[in-house]
Amino acid sequence: MLALDLSPDLIFHNATVYTLAERQPTAQALAIKDGRIVAVGADVEIQPLAGPATQRIDLAGRTVLPSVFDSHNHLLQVGVKLTRLRLDECRSPGEMMELVRARAAETPPGHWIVGEGWNEGNFIDADPPGRLPTRWDIDPATDQHPVILMRFFNTDVVNSVALRRAGITRATPDPVGGEIGRDAAGEPNGLLRAAAKLLVRNLLPQPTLDELKQAIHLGCQEMNRYGITSVLDPGLYPYEIAAYQAVVAEGRIARDDGRRNVPVSVRLNLMPSWHGFREEETEAELEARARGLGIASGLGDEWLRLGGLKMAIDGGTSSHTAWMYDPFEGETHVGDFNRLDPQTLRRHFRTAQELGWDVGIHTCGDRAMDAVVDAFAAVAHSTPWPDARHSVIHAYFARARALAQMAEHRIAAVIQPTFLYWEGDLIFRDVGEGRAANYKPARRYLDHGVVLCATSDIPSTVSPDPFAGLYALVTRKNNLGHLVAADQAISREEALRAYTINGTWLTREESLKGTLAPGKLADLIVIDRDYFTVPDEAIKEIQVLMTMVGGQFVYSAT
Numbered sequence: 001m002l003a004l005d006l007s008p009d010l011i012f013h014n015a016t017v018y019t020l021a022e023r024q025p026t027a028q029a030l031a032i033k034d035g036r037i038v039a040v041g042a043d044v045e046i047q048p049l050a051g052p053a054t055q056r057i058d059l060a061g062r063t064v065l066p067s068v069f070d071s072h073n074h075l076l077q078v079g080v081k082l083t084r085l086r087l088d089e090c091r092s093p094g095e096m097m098e099l100v101r102a103r104a105a106e107t108p109p110g111h112w113i114v115g116e117g118w119n120e121g122n123f124i125d126a127d128p129p130g131r132l133p134t135r136w137d138i139d140p141a142t143d144q145h146p147v148i149l150m151r152f153f154n155t156d157v158v159n160s161v162a163l164r165r166a167g168i169t170r171a172t173p174d175p176v177g178g179e180i181g182r183d184a185a186g187e188p189n190g191l192l193r194a195a196a197k198l199l200v201r202n203l204l205p206q207p208t209l210d211e212l213k214q215a216i217h218l219g220c221q222e223m224n225r226y227g228i229t230s231v232l233d234p235g236l237y238p239y240e241i242a243a244y245q246a247v248v249a250e251g252r253i254a255r256d257d258g259r260r261n262v263p264v265s266v267r268l269n270l271m272p273s274w275h276g277f278r279e280e281e282t283e284a285e286l287e288a289r290a291r292g293l294g295i296a297s298g299l300g301d302e303w304l305r306l307g308g309l310k311m312a313i314d315g316g317t318s319s320h321t322a323w324m325y326d327p328f329e330g331e332t333h334v335g336d337f338n339r340l341d342p343q344t345l346r347r348h349f350r351t352a353q354e355l356g357w358d359v360g361i362h363t364c365g366d367r368a369m370d371a372v373v374d375a376f377a378a379v380a381h382s383t384p385w386p387d388a389r390h391s392v393i394h395a396y397f398a399r400a401r402a403l404a405q406m407a408e409h410r411i412a413a414v415i416q417p418t419f420l421y422w423e424g425d426l427i428f429r430d431v432g433e434g435r436a437a438n439y440k441p442a443r444r445y446l447d448h449g450v451v452l453c454a455t456s457d458i459p460s461t462v463s464p465d466p467f468a469g470l471y472a473l474v475t476r477k478n479n480l481g482h483l484v485a486a487d488q489a490i491s492r493e494e495a496l497r498a499y500t501i502n503g504t505w506l507t508r509e510e511s512l513k514g515t516l517a518p519g520k521l522a523d524l525i526v527i528d529r530d531y532f533t534v535p536d537e538a539i540k541e542i543q544v545l546m547t548m549v550g551g552q553f554v555y556s557a558t
Contacts, residue, residue, distance in 0.1 A: 007051025035550035071503030072455035079215030085115030093133035135190025212243035296356030308358030322365035417469035424478025454498035
């Protein structure tokens with residue numbers, strides 16, 4: 001007679017388990033079988049389920065949480081960045097140039113040197129503090145290599161070699177939607193903003209498939225360190241989507257011992273690039289991308305799934321390219337940074353709605369927010385789709401009309417508390433105290449019944465660390481201890497839900513993950529202290545000890 005072994009593969013016991021499930025919010029133990037949770041409860045209930053082959057892990061009271069779904073995370077870019085100069089921690093342009101000089105010493109002449117992540121807000125050792133780097137900083141480090149150093153968002157600085165390769169001179173006009181930085185004499189200073197970035201970026205060699213696959217694996221490993229086991233990667237080219245599919249397919253082929261190996265260590269939801277997001281893509285090719293595939297949001301399985309289409313309407317506040325009603329602080333002119341006029345926006349939303357695509361749209365400015373939500377609402381009335389899962393990404397400044405319409409039409413707010421934590425002081429510099437009081441208004445979103453998703457937007461920030469983000473949501477403090485819109489603080493459970501279960505709503509995966517309940521995927525983390533009981537200031541210090549995906553350990557701190 002043949003019989004199935006129904007005993008669990010693994011039991012965690014003597015733990016403090018926070019499930020986020022309504023029926024059983026806390027537990028001491030949980031059992032896992034074939035990559036799924038099969039039982040949650042007290043030690044005396046779960047331990048007797050063990051069979052001879054069951055692995056038992058005594059957690060000695062440590063805390064177990066659902067793993068993090070970072071629903072706005074450029075994982076592939078993170079992996080690419082890990083192969084480049086990492087500039088996030090640099091405290092001055094001079095420190096950046098030391099890295100350039102070291103890389104130049106090991107790079108053949110004529111080959112590109114690429115760095116990512118600098119932020120002038122970190123330049124506390126610069127003279128004066130916060131000054132922007134220019135080509136005159138880079139040129140002494142190398143005159144044998146083209147160099148491009150990418151800010152965390154919307155601005156690059158390049159050296160003279162790169163300017164020559166791009167043919168950029170004092171006579172070169174600013175491209176539409178961009179700006180070539182110039183000195184007092186009109187000479188290009190190496191700074192390229194918004195669409196002007198493409199003048200040099202388009203010269204970079206496109207990564208090979210093997211390089212992209214390596215980047216995906218590196219990105220997955222980096223996410224697992226922080227307890228992230230699911231991401232929604234927004235704004236992908238078709239060749240990047242193909243690389244993701246190749247990685248997952250190769251992982252499945254390599255799974256030669258049943259369910260003991262996972263295809264890849266992060267569950268991947270992909271958002272194809274669409275209108276407004278990438279300046280170099282034409283309207284015709286983007287329209288064909290959505291219409292010609294014959295598929296829509298939700299296609300896939302628990303490892304690889306299509307999310308919505310990624311759009312953008314404006315830039316950002318720290319680069320002064322967000323579409324605002326009033327000028328940025330210290331300026332008198334209101335910049336027209338709208339990438340999509342209202343009629344065009346409605347037309348694209350309607351196309352997506354008719355084809356069954358969700359839309360997530362990058363929206364930072366207050367004027368941009370109103371335009372986007374008005375367009376979503378208009379299309380919802382004219383072209384109803386009861387199960388639409390649209391979202392406003394970044395969602396910095398929500399006014400009363402936008403809040404009401406987001407609640408009525410179930411439009412999610414996808415915010416980045418990581419920005420609040422690492423760059424919180426910049427918002428005061430850019431928009432002043434009054435507008436900053438409505439920055440990432442998490443409390444208002446929840447009070448209005450808006451789905452709130454908390455994400456990192458890595459690599460457009462220092463780190464994907466969810467506990468820095470959770471700290472910022474709960475305390476509304478940045479990394480300097482300064483309060484940012486203090487009345488928008490939310491509870492610890494609300495914050496954790498924003499980092500876990502709420503993201504699954506965007507991808508229609510509520511029944512698969514996000515809580516620790518029987519039948520859900522065994523995606524969880526073990527942390528070094530109790531998130532719900534430590535003092536507020538300790539939340540940001542929490543470390544992940546173990547990360548599990550589908551019942552398999554993919555990261556251990558020891």
